[in-house]
Amino acid sequence: MSDSRTEHLPASPMIHGRLVRLAHWVNALAFLVLLLSGWKIYNASPVFAFRLPGELTLGGWLGGALLWHFAAMWLLALNGLLYLGYGFLSGHFRRKLWPVSPAAVWADIRAALSGRLAHDDLSVYNAAQRAAYIALILGIALLALSGLAIWKPVQLAPLVELFGGFDTARIVHFVAMALTLVVVAVHVLMVALVPRTLLTMLIGRLPATRSPQ
Amino acid sequence: MIKLKMGERFAALRNREIASLERRLFLRQGLSMGALSLLAGCNVTDEAGVENALRKISSWNDTVQAKLFAPKRLAQEYPASAIVRPFPFNAFYDEDGIPAVSAADFSLELAGLIRERKPWRLADLYALPQVTQTTRHICVEGWSAVGQWSGTPLRHFLERVGADTSARYVGFKCADDYYTSIDMATALHPQTLMAFRQDGDILPAPNGFPLKIRVPTKLGFKNPKHVRAIFVTNEYPGGYWEDQGYNWFAGL
Ligand code: HEM
Numbered sequence: 001m002s003d004s005r006t007e008h009l010p011a012s013p014m015i016h017g018r019l020v021r022l023a024h025w026v027n028a029l030a031f032l033v034l035l036l037s038g039w040k041i042y043n044a045s046p047v048f049a050f051r052l053p054g055e056l057t058l059g060g061w062l063g064g065a066l067l068w069h070f071a072a073m074w075l076l077a078l079n080g081l082l083y084l085g086y087g088f089l090s091g092h093f094r095r096k097l098w099p100v101s102p103a104a105v106w107a108d109i110r111a112a113l114s115g116r117l118a119h120d121d122l123s124v125y126n127a128a129q130r131a132a133y134i135a136l137i138l139g140i141a142l143l144a145l146s147g148l149a150i151w152k153p154v155q156l157a158p159l160v161e162l163f164g165g166f167d168t169a170r171i172v173h174f175v176a177m178a179l180t181l182v183v184v185a186v187h188v189l190m191v192a193l194v195p196r197t198l199l200t201m202l203i204g205r206l207p208a209t210r211s212p213q
Numbered sequence: 214m215i216k217l218k219m220g221e222r223f224a225a226l227r228n229r230e231i232a233s234l235e236r237r238l239f240l241r242q243g244l245s246m247g248a249l250s251l252l253a254g255c256n257v258t259d260e261a262g263v264e265n266a267l268r269k270i271s272s273w274n275d276t277v278q279a280k281l282f283a284p285k286r287l288a289q290e291y292p293a294s295a296i297v298r299p300f301p302f303n304a305f306y307d308e309d310g311i312p313a314v315s316a317a318d319f320s321l322e323l324a325g326l327i328r329e330r331k332p333w334r335l336a337d338l339y340a341l342p343q344v345t346q347t348t349r350h351i352c353v354e355g356w357s358a359v360g361q362w363s364g365t366p367l368r369h370f371l372e373r374v375g376a377d378t379s380a381r382y383v384g385f386k387c388a389d390d391y392y393t394s395i396d397m398a399t400a401l402h403p404q405t406l407m408a409f410r411q412d413g414d415i416l417p418a419p420n421g422f423p424l425k426i427r428v429p430t431k432l433g434f435k436n437p438k439h440v441r442a443i444f445v446t447n448e449y450p451g452g453y454w455e456d457q458g459y460n461w462f463a464g465l
Contacts (some may be wrong), residue, residue, distance in 0.1 A: 045354035062354065063458035067267040070274055070460065153351065154288045154465040155281050155429050166349065166357055 012208050015200040020092065023083035024201060025154050029141070032074035033058060033068055040065035042134070044093050047170055056128030070151075082169060098179060114192075122206070129210040132187055146173035149179075232309065269460070275462040282464055284398050288429035293349045296412065297358035300350075303433065304318035305391065305453065307372040311418050312388040313438050319423055325384070325444035328375025335423055338452035339409060346404055348429035350464060352437065353454075362427045369403045376445045384450035385426055390437035394412075395435055395443075397427060404429050406438075424452040424458040 015161035016024075036058035043051045059065030085091040104127035112115040112128055114184045119126055125133070149159040149169040191198050200206060237389045272273040290347055302308055345363040371378060378401060384394040399405060406428040421438025427435050434454045444450075455461045 041355065044375070045356045063454065064267075066353070066460065067264075067271055067458055071267055071270040074270070152281060152465060153349075155283060155286060157286075157289060166351065170355065194295065 012205045012207050013123060016204050018204065019086055019093075020083070021201055021204060023079055023086070023135065026075060026079045027083065027140075030079060031070045034143075034175065035066040035181065037068035037072065041069060042174065047174055073144075076140070080140060080144070080168055081101035096125055097133055098129045100134065104122055105131040108174060119197065120202050122197060127189075132190075135183050136180065136187065139176055141179060141185060142176040143173065146170075146176055147170075149173075227249050235431070242302070249453070271458075272461065274460055278462040278464040279396060279398070282396075282398060283400060288348050288404055288465070291359045293347060293348065293361065295359040296347065296361055298412070299364035300360050300411065300420060301356070301358055303352060304389065304438070306389070308419060310389070313418070314388050314422055314439055314441075316423060319441070321424065321440070322386075322442040323374060323419070323444070324442060325376035325446045326380045327371075327445050330374075334431070336425070338365070341407075343370065343409070344406070345410075346406065346429065347425075350406065350429075350433050352433040353459060353463070361412050362406055362408040362425070363405040363410040363413075364424075364427065366403060367405045367407055367426065368403065370407055371445070372402065380445045380447070381447045382446045382450055383435040384446060385440050386442040386444075387439050391437055393435055393437050393451050394448070394461075395426075395431065399430055401427060402428075402430055430465050432465065434459060435451050435463050 039052040040057035040059045059068050108117055108126050108128035128182050146163060146169050149163050150158055150173060153160045160166055160169055163172050316335055319335045322332050323330045342364055343363050347361040348356050349359050351357040381397055383393045383400040386392050406427040408425045411420050416425055424440045425438045426436055426440055
């Protein structure tokens, strides 16, 4: 398909590189699988006095859920390491997630609550976004570390020690899941409020607009 | 929500997600199928295919765990005050299904790559040198309990009967028709015991009388109770739960 007009269109700037987009969606998929299979595993022997809704879980039975969980953990870990490596080495984190000052985050949260949070320039994350993304990265790191501790409590005994024992490591893993999920929920809500951002995370940039000649 | 089986349920979830993404995107601009199939990943609608792929990853996890396993690293020992009493009962049946094993009639069968395969009477087993450990039993379900077991290191017994310790697997068959198997490295680990006693007493029936293999470096379902036969082999023996999908190595 050739359209001569496209040649005259100014290319809209790239907002999210290919690697960040790919890593983001692989991560979202791995996170979903780990979340839903994790709920089934939790239900086999709940640490707290409640069970999670069984219809929402993945795997059918404990053995199936464990298969999903221990498969998706590799996807999450390898993809996460790739993303972290890229983020630190390429300057992506320094450019997009830094600096983030508590005062700016607070101001943004207040603005968001009164419906006035601006995200006009899609190439720059506002302070609330930066805080949320850093929280998500740290949340997943905590999930991975506490997960490793309860997966290999003998081989990785010092890690278990760090979490204050096997049973507390289990609780840390669960609480980290719950907190991360809250941030994910807010994150997805914000995306729903500014749907243009979803487009940029999928195709990298906003569709080209025809400028008047 | 109607009950869907594994695979189907996931596919349904994902299809819904993709469908809504698709809808939103097509409203604004065409989207290439390439990007969509990237999101969809491999074909998850085929249940047997998914199950197959997951099991392949699980056996790769076996390989990784065997590499992570340090033959000399010991599971943590606990003070007697940490022991959980009564020790939880757990099996693939209820308490009324606990097998009644007769001490007088019991004999431990040996098979496979073992030189001296004569069966062992209970009295002869009890006469073997014994050690005591207080370690944490961790169940695949997530709960755990510290218990104390006494018995003979399996390594000592395997060497005594002339087992081929260069073989890959040690398998166990139980009086309740349970069966499981472990890798040789774990069988030779200093804390892997043929436990005859728990908490100072002869192993109670719910906890595996007369013989339980205590493996503190593996999940609870790799600690068979009421063991009546031990065999050494190079052919993958599987296990009761493992054959249904639990990870085989199940190392801690
Ligand atoms: C279906 C669920 C999700 C949707 C629709 C979604 C959507 C988005 C979008 C549109 C952006 C770009 C925001 C912008 O340009 O202003 C973004 C960025 C981000 N999202 Fe998500 N997301 C989802 C799930 C997740 C999950 C589960 C996590 C992590 C647990 C996550 C972590 C992040 C991070 C860290 C960034 C910043 C990426 C970077 O620039 O390096 N997202 N997401």
